[in-house]
Amino acid sequence: MSEHKDFLRTIVEKDLKAGKYKNIITRFPPEPNGFPHIGHAKSIAINFGIARDYNGHCNLRMDDTNPTTEDTRYVEALKDAVTWLGFKWDGDVRYTSDYFDKLYEYAIELVKMGKAYVDSLDEETMREYRGSVTEAGRRSEYANRSVEENLDLLERMKNGEFEDGAHVLRAKIDMGAANMKMRDPLLYRIRHAHHYRAGDKWAIYPMYDFGHCLSDYIEGITHSICTLEFENNRDIYDWVLETLGLQPPRPYQHEFARLGINYTVMSKRKLLELVNEKRVNGWDDPRMPTIAGLRRRGYTPESILNFCDQIGIAKANSTVDVSQLEFCIRDDLNTKVPRVMSVLDPLKVTIANYEGSEELDASYYPDDIPKEGSRKIPFSKEIYIERDDFDENPPKGYFRLTPEQSVRLKHAYIITCKEVKKDESGNITEIIAEYHPNSKSGQDTSGIKVKSAIQWVDAASAKQVEVRLYERLYACENPQNMEDLNPNSLKIIKNALIEPAVVTEKPDVRFQFERHGYFYADSIDYTDAKPVFNKIVGLKESWGKKNSIEKCSTRIERVEDKKVQIDGKTEAMSETEQSLLNRYTNEFGLNSMLADILARDEKLSSFYEYTLLLHNSPVTIANIVANEVARELKEKQSSELKFTPSQIAELVKMIDDGTISNKIAKSVFEEMATSGEDPMLIVQAKGLIQISDTSVIEPIIDEVIAKNQDNVAKFKAGNTNLLGFFVGQVLKMTSGKANPSVVNELVAQKLNK
Structure with a gap:
């Protein structure tokens, strides 16, 4: 273990010292609705790693509560990923569906206690009754049903007497709670779907917030470690266990920042879309960020675990440069492959x-x-x-x-x-x-x-081989949709030539093809008659920002022509839109793409201009509105947004005065979008204020340099790409709070002495 323990290990050690638990038991609880990706690798490393470090054990549990999306092939992919990364789960694989009978008993108990009721409101009315951040919700009239009526309806729901959506089981908590997750959350919903393990026994399935905490309790989990988006769900987690009066020891939930990587999407929905629309050749396509894809491309378990270790465990969401992952595989293969x-x-x-x-x-x-x-x-x-x-x-x-x-x-x-x-x-x-x-x-x-x-x-x-040259799947640093795909992500060379020993003697499965990069004998398509090699990574970082700028700009052609390419069609701008575009580019200094996005969308331009009245920072505000705010408005009306222009102005002020970095601002915005809380309160509560004091940063840099003398020597020998490694380590030790520009400057000075 590292001398500098992350906050999760600090919690574990504190609990052990206090005698809270005799043995540490963690769990990795994925939903089997897709192949695991590099973000899951981080979670696997954390949960299995903590169990290993404290002589405990980790369970592998499939959170299989949604039969409409789950499949046994996803279960096998998850098992395979954990094993390939070098971990072993305790006992057999567990499933939430193993506990369906017990979960239903707990639900009946809550109903008998008057803490749960069957609600028959339609979805739209239920949403309306929920209220907002500034307005308390309204409890459904169906909450007044008697215990007997609720039990009867719940039993009939289970037996399949009602259509999907006709009823739900809700907890009776507090419709005025500040945490909107606590406003009578759903516990069960009706799903007439065949379950791949439970068959057709059940017509109702537990919601995550109900099934997860109780599954943890049943398995004796001590530390339920999940990503930051579940932070507000922790109140429900605790409420269910406490209300049922379950005997200790009981589990507690702890959250860490999920992994974000530029030029990459890790939404299962978007990955599934790539597969279904055949933009890639399956879940294990070597361009995919799935563990199966990385494995087929030629990545090693050691390189992925080293990457997870380097980026650390933080409390605030941030985005990691994909070049750091590429550095890890180069560094691993450099001393291994012929x-x-x-x-x-x-x-x-x-x-x-x-x-x-x-x-x-x-x-x-x-x-x-x-x-x-x-x-x-x-x-x-x-x-x-x-x-x-x-x-x-x-x-x-x-x-x-x-x-x-x-x-x-x-x-x-x-x-x-x-x-x-x-x-x-x-x-x-x-x-x-x-x-x-x-x-x-x-x-x-x-x-x-x-x-x-x-x-x-x-x-x-010489032996003729097929060589598949892979580049990044997306050309944009922050990809949003199919338009951001890199059209040059795969080039196939059918008639490449290689020295015969590679094929006849097979000294390894991974090689450095000199001057070309690192390559891997494809685990599926390679045969002696037709050898196939996948490019894992180049010998050095060669992806310039020009690539992303040029590709992203192809979606929006020259605006001076008053016509724009959108989804392959040319659309003329209205006079009003053209006037706004001219104003945004000429007066505010926005680039043509940002200006066009704002000018063409009345809701965005209105939000943008109102925010500008509160704080004059046109470029920074434009970036947030055209990206983060626009993403929220794709799924919601303006009136449904949890945040206001004044809060965005306050967020930008903190960026401009150096209180927080742009990366931290993104995680603050995510919290604002969920909770509606003021950005300053979020920053203060989470301790996210950026550190720019050189007297604080310099000792940390000195410590990082002292512990990485091998990489210092490589840097001084000419591997200047390692500057990013040192900066990343410093940011990791400060949980992303150190000012990146200050860190860059100080690290460069110290390494070049």
Whole structure:
């Protein structure tokens, strides 16, 4: 365990010290309605990791209370993910459906106590009666039913006498509660659906808030760890257990920030949409953020667990850069996998003065990797090199083969270009070269100085393979829908060539294809007759922000033309919209995309301008309104929003004066959207005020640097991408509260000393 324990482990240790529990029992309780993704990996690591660290155990429980979305294949995918990550659950897999009879008994008990009733309001009226943040709700007239009538109706609901939606069972708590989750929450709803385990026995199924806490109690769970969106549900969790008077020890719920990664969606609904619309090749498509997808792409369990450890366990939601995940797999594979030569875009080279053939000795690993292993590489008169390793008119700084510049063939000889052959269209088809017999690698006496070595394969013995080059599935940093998909996320090369030992000797399943990146033998499609390799990740970060800007901008063409591409159709702007757009771009300095989004939507533009009257920060407000507020308005009317323009203005003020960061502002907004609470109160209650004091930040940076001397050495040796690693570690130790710009500047200064 780390010397600096996260807040969850601090809670566990406090409970153990106080004698609250004899043994620590956690659980991983996914709903089997989709394949688990990288966010689930974080939850798996936390729940199983805490149980392991304190000599307890962790249960794997399927929260199977919605028969309309669940499937046994999802159950198997969840079991497979936990096992592959290296964890073992206690006993058999558990299911909430195992406890349906017991849960129903608890429901009857609540009804008999007068703490639950059958409500027959329709859904719209029920929503209306719920009230708002500023207005108390109104209890249903059906809450006055007698215990006998409620018991009779509940039994008939269970037996399937009523249609879906005709009745629900609700807890009787407080329709004026500040926490709107406590306004007589639903406990059971009618679902006439076949359950994959329980069959057709039940026509009613428990809601999450009822089934979850009681399942935890039945299993003897001590620490019910869940993500932050369930924070307000904790009151219901406690109410159910306390009202039923269940004997201790009982479980308590604790929340941590869910994992968010840029260029990625982790909504099961959106992932299922990708699968159903065949935008990807199933749940295990290597571009998907699912554990099955990452596994098929070639990620290792160690790299994913290391990523989860690096990002830490925080109390505030934030977004992690996907490059940190990519760094973890590079870092893991760097010391593990053999290096081999491949040619993805072959250009034939005939060595005119070479006759016969030979085998060259070559190590699989560079000198700085303490691993043994080598192979024989066939060499003969005809070879293939990468097409871009030759240039007739090279730019300045080009060190590979040219008509005037010799180059070394890695592990082999130096060659010199003598002739360039072309087809009728002027395309280069072949290079005629000569080799220097006394320039053999390890025995070079030629005295010829070359500036680089290039990879190659022998024409006669090379193996043809299919290579799948994967890039990020989304081109936008904050993807919202299908329009944000990256059209270049997959490129398939059918005729790539690779040195024969990779296929014939199979020294590993993962390789570094030199200069191209790390690759994995596809676990499903690979055969000896047709080898298939997936690109796991490049050798270094190569994804520029330009990619996302250009892709996102394709949704909205030039606004100067007064026409915009939306969903493939060109729509003209009205005079009012054009006037607003001109004002937003010329007076407020918004970029064309933001200006267009606001100008075209009357509700958004109205909200935006009202907020501007309260605080003059046009760009920051525009970003929040066009993204966060717009997302809320997709599903709600303006009158249904939990927050007001004045609260958004207050949120932006805190961003502008440095009280909170933009990342923290996003998590504050999520809370505002749910609870309607003022942003300053949220920030104060959760301790989210940004730390900019260098005297506080510097000692933390010094500690991170002292503990990561290996990475310091790599940074000083030229791996400047590690700057992000150090910044991430500092932000992790401050739970995301440190000012990122201050941290960046200080870390850079200290590493460059």
